[in-house]
Amino acid sequence: MRIELEKRPQASVLYAVLSPFIALVLTVIAGGIMFWLLGKDPVSALYSFFVEPLLDVWSLHEIAIKAAPLILIGVGLSICYRSNNWNIGAEGQFIMGAIAGSIVPVVFHEWHSPLVLPLMLIFGMVGGALYAAIPAFLKANLNTNEILSSLMLVYVAQFFLDWIVRGPWRSPEGYNFPVTRNFTPEAILPEILDSGRTNLGFVFAIVAALLIWFMMRYTLKGFEITVLGQSERAGRFAGFSSRRMIWFSMLLSGALAGLAGISEVSGNINKLQPIISPGYGFTAIIVAFLGRLNPLGIIAAGLFLALTYVGGEAVQLTLTVSDKVTRVFQGLLLFFVLSCDTLILYKIRLVFPGRTAAVGQGAVQGAVQGGAE
Amino acid sequence: MLAVRNLTKLFGTFAACNGIDLDIQPGEIHALLGENGAGKSTLVKMLFGVLAPTSGQISWRGEAVSIASPSAARKLGIGMVFQHFSLFEALTVAENIALSLDGTIPLARVAERAAELSRAYGLPLDPKAHVADLSVGERQRIEIVRALLQNPQLIILDEPTSVLTPQEADRLFETLFKLRAEGRSVLYISHRLEEVQRICDRATVLRHGKVTGACDPKKETAASLARMMVGADVPHVSAAGTNTKGDVLLEARHLDVPARTPFAVSLKDVSLKVHAGEVLAIAGVAGNGQGELFDALSGEYAVADPNAVLIRQRPVGQQGITARRLLGAGFVPEERHGHAAVTGMSLSDNLVLARNQSDRKAFLGGGVLGVIKYVAVRLASRRISEAMDVRKSGDDPTAGSLSGGNLQKYIVGRELDRQPAVLIVNQPTWGVDAGAASRIRQALVDLAKSGSAVLVISQDLDEIFEVATEVAVISEGRLSDIYPAIALSREKIGLLMGGLQGQPEALTEAAHAH
Structure with missing residues (x-):
């Protein structure tokens, strides 16, 4: 018996909707098996991973805080991926945004003004966009593969952050720890609810997602993005430029990643330190695909993956398993989403040897093949 | 020589070939006529073992056979020249021919045999030439010689003249006449009536996967053949x-x-x-x-x-x-899918594709935001479909779901609607x-x-x-x-x-x- 993929005459709408849910179920099953192999009770482990975080107000706030950068970066990446530009370096743009935005509170920490926060946010966006401009320039002018260049720049950004907090920006009051000064109150994103720590970053994420949803759904720019992603040649016929689109999508996603970076640092960490992200820039890739590259779907997917972070911390404490469990879950999820997406364009067919093309017993043959499909 | 009875091929529920009967006599040039999508390619792919029939019978020289693969077809004595050639441009003619044979025959022998055949059938060909340097007509000759090396009794040619100049086509016809004189049969697929009338002894006409006529093309007029093909004048x-x-x-x-x-x-x-x-x-x-x-x-x-x-x-x-x-100015490029139209997008989106700036006032609102006015676009799209008689399922289906002809009518209509x-x-x-x-x-x-x-x-x-x-x-x-x-x-x-x-x-x- 052989398994074949047969191309569907038309993309299946059913599977386009179902695919993320099938992937979720498969991830949970595979996760259960993993806990079982680790010698833990799979049911209670999955319960603490996926359900318990939803029962506390405190952990709901944690989910919102972690969802904010994922959604912000995810919607930016969705524009890239829809237009066929594969920005994998959002993690680096996130870090560079955080550094650029921190110029104001770190270097000019004596300056107290209501303008501090808006300036930080603008600097953050500019920093992320400029960092994304490097792979954009390389692709638009030298036809360099943006997957490689953007990914490699992540490591450059990580080491740059490490250097700057150990070197020029190290806090004089920090007892030699590799951190910057704590931000002054003017430089901290305000919390939005009395019940917990959720800050303005979550609002930015929702607003950005809605704006981009509107752009994709109703405007010519969104149309241009979709056309160029599906067929560059048709885009050229329409008078759209794929080179300009490289710039547009990379700068936009870089700016949003930068905004996520400065929001995280300003609202959550309140200073710069060597590690400011548990891999948000990479997890956002999963968020973008799990959300079907649709901004509204990305809001839901961002909240779900934030849950895997919080749930991962929970099982780490209650079951004493490794913190890598979260990464395993995220990896499994991306793997299953991409695999299930195959079903949108293909159907699976089982082919049995020896039953091909026997002319003459046509009717029987047809029935057998029909049954096998 | 070859008899086909009630041959059917279903793709899902769509019958590409539906109960086809076809008889090919020894020593005749038999035309298979039909429009695009009539089922000609599906039929010959079944004869050459590329596709398996859903039901029906193929007999070769009086015996029922099952043709499981192209190599099985070649063993029976059926050769085929496809519309799209499968040649390596960097290799020579002889090397390309040798690739299709089993590896035991030395290259020099292949070259010699190919040269012999090409002389005998009036297909001038230099075995040492590189394919990249050859014209399309010469490349086609390689494919024909390659098929002839197997000594086939039936040669299937799929739209052979679509890439030839009239002079090259004449030369091809002479080769076909030689093959016929030797008692070999040719199944000649075409939609060019004039050619079919000129060289074919008999014709089978397909429409929508069914045989709509079997006739002597020389006794028919171009108009009557066209009627059989199209089903209307x-x-x-x-x-x-x-x-x-x-x-x-x-x-x-x-x-x-x-x-x-x-x-x-x-x-x-x-x-x-x-x-x-x-x-x-x-x-x-x-x-x-x-x-x-x-x-x-x-x-x-x-x-x-x-x-x-x-x-x-x-x-x-x-x-x-x-x-x-x-x-x-208005433009209609050659390739419909992925150039003139985005296959996965609706017809109205494909209208925006070509006219997003020329009809900016009508189709876009919201100033710099450029909000697409879908109501106006849909109305214009419907107007175009009506003017060009575009047959489609539903009001605004995806471009890819239309047949080639209907999509092309829409694409041309999209420009005509502007009076360019x-x-x-x-x-x-x-x-x-x-x-x-x-x-x-x-x-x-x-x-x-x-x-x-x-x-x-x-x-x-x-x-x-x-x-x-x-x-x-x-x-x-x-x-x-x-x-x-x-x-x-x-x-x-x-x-x-x-x-x-x-x-x-x-x-x-x-x-x-x-």
Whole structure:
């Protein structure tokens, strides 16, 4: 018996909707098996991973805080991926945004003004966009593969952050720890609810997602993005430029990643330190695909993956398993989403040897093949 | 020799072939006629073992057989020459032929045998030549020789003349006659009625996967064959009465375009003028610079010299396609899927694709936001579908769900709806059924009659003689002089296609030799 993929005459709408849910179920099953192999009770482990975080107000706030950068970066990446530009370096743009935005509170920490926060946010966006401009320039002018260049720049950004907090920006009051000064109150994103720590970053994420949803759904720019992603040649016929689109999508996603970076640092960490992200820039890739590259779907997917972070911390404490469990879950999820997406364009067919093309017993043959499909 | 009974092939619930009966006698050239999508390719793929039939019977020399693969078909004595060649350009002719045989025969022996065969059947071929240097006609000969090496009793040829000049086609026909004289049979797939009448002994006509006629094509008229193919009378299109010449609306002046990729053709010193009221047709064998000429005229790839292309007397060489559209030009590229239309998008989206700037006022609102007015777009899309009689399922289906002919009618209609002053069309009816083709051609002629300048790039001589008032020929990126259509014969166009332009003595000599 052989398994074949047969191309569907038309993309299946059913599977386009179902695919993320099938992937979720498969991830949970595979996760259960993993806990079982680790010698833990799979049911209670999955319960603490996926359900318990939803029962506390405190952990709901944690989910919102972690969802904010994922959604912000995810919607930016969705524009890239829809237009066929594969920005994998959002993690680096996130870090560079955080550094650029921190110029104001770190270097000019004596300056107290209501303008501090808006300036930080603008600097953050500019920093992320400029960092994304490097792979954009390389692709638009030298036809360099943006997957490689953007990914490699992540490591450059990580080491740059490490250097700057150990070197020029190290806090004089920090007892030699590799951190910057704590931000002054003017430089901290305000919390939005009395019940917990959720800050303005979550609002930015929702607003950005809605704006981009509107752009994709109703405007010519969104149309241009979709056309160029599906067929560059048709885009050229329409008078759209794929080179300009490289710039547009990379700068936009870089700016949003930068905004996520400065929001995280300003609202959550309140200073710069060597590690400011548990891999948000990479997890956002999963968020973008799990959300079907649709901004509204990305809001839901961002909240779900934030849950895997919080749930991962929970099982780490209650079951004493490794913190890598979260990464395993995220990896499994991306793997299953991409695999299930195959079903949108293909159907699976089982082919049995020896039953091909026997002319003459046509009717029987047809029935057998029909049954096998 | 070959008998097919009640052969059916289902793809899902769609019957590509539905109860086909076909008999091929020894020593006959049998035509398989039908429009695109009639089921011809599916049928021959089953005969050659590429597809397995859903039901029905194939008998070969009186015995029921099951043809599981192309190699099984070759063993039985069935050879096939596909429309698209499978040759390695970097290898020589002999090497390409040897690749299709088992590896035990030494190359020198293959070359010798191939040379023998090519002499015997009038297929001149140098076994040592590299395929990359050969013309399409010569490449086809390799495929034929390759098939003949297996000593087949039945040779299937899929649309063999679609890539040939009339002279090359004549030479192919002589080869076919030789094969017939030896008692071999030929199954000749075509939709060109004139050819079929000329060379075929019998014809089987397919429509919508069913046999609609089996006849002697010589006893039929072109009109009666067309009726069997299409199922209705096909209205005749004529360009007569479009000879009122106005201003020059489209002009190319010494247009030089270097080849963009290693496989592209460079354009060399192309000059042309199209007046209002004219249909200029550019004939030529595929791959002689037609696509490149379209790209340069449409502005999809702008050229260096602003004065090389003029639309309504304005130099637009360096302008993009949007600027040229705003001057009143419309464009229909050759490839429907992924160029003229995005397959996965709805028809109304595909209307926005071509007219997002030229109809900015009608289709976009919200100022700089550029919000697409879907209601207006849908209305316009419906108007186009009605005007061009586009058959579709639902109000606004995806472009990919339409048949080739209906999608092409929509794509042409999308431009006509603007009443463009200049229309440039590349292969307007390529792969389109006869009914839709006739409709599209009539629309092009009507547009010229209403005072626009129309440029049609086409490989189809029948089409050219139907729509053109003027004809030029493109060959290896050079354009011939422009001739009035009534002054040209098929033979002369054929010679120009072969690249003999500007050499009057060669022209007359070749004509005599012919």
